Amino acid sequence: MAEPRTYPSDPAELPFKETELEPAPVDGCAGCRELANVRDRARAGNDQTTVTDCNVLMARHPDGHG
Numbered sequence: 001m002a003e004p005r006t007y008p009s010d011p012a013e014l015p016f017k018e019t020e021l022e023p024a025p026v027d028g029c030a031g032c033r034e035l036a037n038v039r040d041r042a043r044a045g046n047d048q049t050t051v052t053d054c055n056v057l058m059a060r061h062p063d064g065h066g
Contacts, residue, residue, distance in 0.1 A: 023058040031061055 022039075025032030035058045042050035 022055055025058065029061075032058060035061065 025036040035054045039051050039054035039058075042048075042054065
């Protein structure tokens with residue numbers, strides 16, 4: 001009889017698609033441009049929380065762009 005495992009299986013490897021999921025700023029929108037600038041500075045400083053926050057805000061921002 002096989003011994004029961006008492007540990008989890010190996011973690012699943014997921015592809016890293018950060019740049020594919022990021023919203024792009026709308027041309028001519030100062031709000032979008034500022035969020036993109038903050039995101040770029042945060043990424044340069046390795047502040048992934050702020051990068052994510054900027055992505056969420058930019059994704060919700062387009063009200064009135066369409």
